[in-house]
Amino acid sequence: xxxxxxxxxxxxxxxxxxxxxxxxxxxxxxxxxxxxxxxxxxxxxxxxxxxxxxxxxxxxxxxxxxxxxxxxxxxxxxxxxxxxxxxxxxxxxxxxxxxxxxxxxxxxxxxxxxxxxxxxxxxxxxxxxxxxxxxxxxxxxxxxxxxxxxxxxxxxxxxxxxxxxxxxxxxxxxxxxxxxxxxxxxxxxxxxxxxxxxxxxxxxxxxxxxxxxxxxxxxxxxxxxxxxxxxxxxxxxxxxxxxxxxxxxxxxxxxxxxxxxxxxxxxxxxxxxxxxxxxxxxxxxxxxxxxxxxxxxxxxxxxxxxxxxxxxxxxxxxxxxxxxxxxxxxxxxxx
Amino acid sequence: xxxxxxxxxxxxxxxxxxxxxxxxxxxxxxxxxxxxxxxxxxxxxxxxxxxxxxxxxxxxxxxxxxxxxxxxxxxxxxxxxxxxxxxxxxxxxxxxxxxxxxxxxxxxxxxxxxxxxxxxxxxxxxxxxxxxxxxxxxxxxxxxxxxxxxxxxxxxxxxxxxxxxxxxxxxxxxxxxxxxxxxxxxxxxxxxxxxxxxxxxxxxxxxxxxxxxxxxxxxxxxxxxxxxxxxxxxxxxxxxxxxxxxxxxxxxxxxxxxxxxxxxxxxxxxxxxxxxxxxxxxxxxxxxxxxxxxxxxxxxxxxxxxxxxxxxxxxx
Ligand SMILES: Nc1ncnc2c1ncn2[C@@H]1O[C@H](COP(=O)(O)OP(=O)(O)O)[C@@H](O)[C@H]1O
Ligand code: SF4
Ligand SMILES: [Mg+2]
Numbered sequence: 001x002x003x004x005x006x007x008x009x010x011x012x013x014x015x016x017x018x019x020x021x022x023x024x025x026x027x028x029x030x031x032x033x034x035x036x037x038x039x040x041x042x043x044x045x046x047x048x049x050x051x052x053x054x055x056x057x058x059x060x061x062x063x064x065x066x067x068x069x070x071x072x073x074x075x076x077x078x079x080x081x082x083x084x085x086x087x088x089x090x091x092x093x094x095x096x097x098x099x100x101x102x103x104x105x106x107x108x109x110x111x112x113x114x115x116x117x118x119x120x121x122x123x124x125x126x127x128x129x130x131x132x133x134x135x136x137x138x139x140x141x142x143x144x145x146x147x148x149x150x151x152x153x154x155x156x157x158x159x160x161x162x163x164x165x166x167x168x169x170x171x172x173x174x175x176x177x178x179x180x181x182x183x184x185x186x187x188x189x190x191x192x193x194x195x196x197x198x199x200x201x202x203x204x205x206x207x208x209x210x211x212x213x214x215x216x217x218x219x220x221x222x223x224x225x226x227x228x229x230x231x232x233x234x235x236x237x238x239x240x241x242x243x244x245x246x247x248x249x250x251x252x253x254x255x256x257x258x259x260x261x262x263x264x265x266x267x268x269x270x271x272x273x274x275x276x277x278x279x280x281x282x283x284x285x286x287x288x289x290x291x292x293x294x295x296x297x298x299x300x301x302x303x304x305x306x307x308x309x310x311x312x313x314x315x316x317x318x319x320x321x322x323x324x325x326x327x328x329x330x331x332x333x334x335x
Numbered sequence: 336x337x338x339x340x341x342x343x344x345x346x347x348x349x350x351x352x353x354x355x356x357x358x359x360x361x362x363x364x365x366x367x368x369x370x371x372x373x374x375x376x377x378x379x380x381x382x383x384x385x386x387x388x389x390x391x392x393x394x395x396x397x398x399x400x401x402x403x404x405x406x407x408x409x410x411x412x413x414x415x416x417x418x419x420x421x422x423x424x425x426x427x428x429x430x431x432x433x434x435x436x437x438x439x440x441x442x443x444x445x446x447x448x449x450x451x452x453x454x455x456x457x458x459x460x461x462x463x464x465x466x467x468x469x470x471x472x473x474x475x476x477x478x479x480x481x482x483x484x485x486x487x488x489x490x491x492x493x494x495x496x497x498x499x500x501x502x503x504x505x506x507x508x509x510x511x512x513x514x515x516x517x518x519x520x521x522x523x524x525x526x527x528x529x530x531x532x533x534x535x536x537x538x539x540x541x542x543x544x545x546x547x548x549x550x551x552x553x554x555x556x557x558x559x560x561x562x563x564x565x566x567x568x569x570x571x572x573x574x575x576x577x578x579x580x581x582x583x584x585x586x587x588x589x590x591x592x593x594x595x596x597x598x599x600x601x602x603x604x605x606x607x608x609x610x611x612x613x614x615x616x617x618x619x620x621x622x623x624x625x626x627x628x629x630x631x632x633x634x635x636x637x638x639x640x641x642x643x644x645x646x647x648x649x650x651x
Binding site for chain 2: 055057082085086087088089090093094096098101102103104105106107115116119120151153164167168
């Protein structure tokens with residue numbers, strides 16, 4: 001089976017004014033058809049930039065300096081604008097974080113959802129409107145024909161995000177990039193939207209690149225996870241393996257910072273001390289070293305290499321020992 | 336929307352009421368009162384007294400205001416002894432011509448400003464942007480009489496393309512000779528184009544950086560589609576709003592321009608009235624301009640509400 005999305009050694013530089021930021025620095029990952037890959041990390045780690053590179057929508061001053069992005073086998077790095085446009089909205093759909101601002105405030109919802117069909121010449125106006133109304137119903141809007149006549153501000157945040165999802169899916173893309181699709185929503189709505197993603201994926205057999213800073217979202221709604229830190233990949237594994245035996249100390253820190261049911265009320269959440277580094281400045285060989293509770297001298301001297309066992313890869317000098325490690329150690333058996 | 340309209344119109348009526356009081360006070364603050372204004376400084380006290388009695392100026396202020404206001408509402412703006420005509424007849428003849436001049440000029444200015452602002456926004460901070468900004472600002476800060484003189488010199492004296500004199504007579508006569516409108520319209524349009532293009536530029540830039548534009552790009556839309564289907568409509572509404580608010584600026588532009596081209600509109604009427612101290616006319620024109628200003632701001636609000644569904648429904 002061909003991979004749906006294959007990113008290899010992707011480097012993205014963003015120039016603003018005189019300084020250049022390497023927002024993505026050598027990321028490689030693959031996403032198979034019908035699967036969901038969670039791209040997780042704190043804010044400012046290059047997740048959105050990776051997603052935008054996949055869409056060919058890097059911000060002004062941004063460019064892919066190296067590497068390749070293949071969608072369904074087709075290279076998209078270096079495409080001319082017209083060629084990139086033919087893919088956007090048709091082969092790849094996108095859902096952005098803030099449904100309040102992502103929709104045109106002065107255009108009716110139905111027209112906004114139907115527009116990609118018109119852009120890509122896939123339907124005439126009336127057929128497009130009909131499809132839009134049907135899809136609005138499918139993503140969970142009641143009385144979709146009436147809702148299609150309304151303006152974005154007349155809908156709640158959750159409903160707007162459903163509209164955004166319909167808009168992203170109307171051309172039947174094989175790949176959906178969802179950049180923090182639930183971050184701007186309240187907890188109950190978050191859950192409903194994530195369930196909608198799950199069911200849409202089942203019925204439409206598409207691949208989803210789910211960008212989030214929330215390990216809780218990753219745990220329940222992805223097949224694979226890529227943990228990103230400061231433009232680099234820290235750890236990559238199937239979701240099952242990652243939660244069963246994460247190795248990277250950054251993954252560990254992220255997981256320790258999510259609230260659990262037995263976190264006493266009022267107790268401060270354990271967050272990772274400090275902030276991710278400024279990608280335009282000097283970076284330690286292990287980029288996480290200045291904030292890592294386990295860092296040793298080697299972390300400040302030598303860049304940790306990527307090591308892979310089966311389908312689990314990470315780059316850490318002093319990885320967390322898994323339960324399996326501990327068992328082998330206590331049995332005294334050589335590994 | 337209806338409730339919004341009604342409330343906005345009621346506000347306007349209240350403002351206009353205050354305007355009538357102020358104009359009325361202006362009449363009564365004239366040195367020597369309206370009698371001396373009409374009869375001249377040489378008038379004898381007896382003449383003044385009989386004038387005052389004849390016109391009801393000996394009654395209480397409140398009664399006078401009430402009489403004046405009810406006459407005003409019936410369309411009676413007084414009598415101009417200088418022009419030997421009722422003021423309302425004068426205005427009825429002049430106002431449409433000024434409205435024509437101002438309307439066509441604003442239309443031309445906006446039709447120039449919208450594409451100009453969009454091009455500047457798309458090419459922002461490039462040489463094209465800077466040149467357009469410089470040119471429109473120089474025009475904006477040029478005194479209108481000077482600009483009109485240059486236009487006359489170039490286009491009617493040197494090139495002989497268009498007449499330097501506006502056609503005289505009724506609005507029909509003006510309309511039957513549109514070439515006479517070219518230079519007055521050009522003057523006002525060129526002076527005010529910066530006003531609108533500046534707004535268009537910044538509101539287009541503002542809209543181009545909005546998330547919804549990124550969504551449109553993610554749909555695969557080309558830049559032309561993004562502009563025409565999404566950005567323009569949102570970017571134009573502040574400009575249309577400004578249109579209403581810029582009415583006083585435009586009317587003061589017509590005042591000078593009408594004088595230079597001897598265009599028989601309200602501006603020229605006002606100018607002549609100022610020279611001959613024709614108070615009833617001056618006050619009537621002041622009142623008209625005040626009404627136009629209030630109407631312009633109502634227009635601005637209504638435009639805004641019609642173009643932006645968020646406002647339209649918030650006030651529904
Ligand atoms: N438009 C931009 N101009 C300049 N720098 C940017 C821009 N967008 C992102 N960056 C930089 O790229 C880095 C990664 O940002 P981003 O991809 O948005 O991270 P994330 O989505 O993980 O929060 C950040 O250091 C940020 O400062
Ligand atoms: S390499 Fe060192 S500093 Fe980096 S995450 Fe691993 S232990 Fe921490
Ligand atoms: Mg982001």
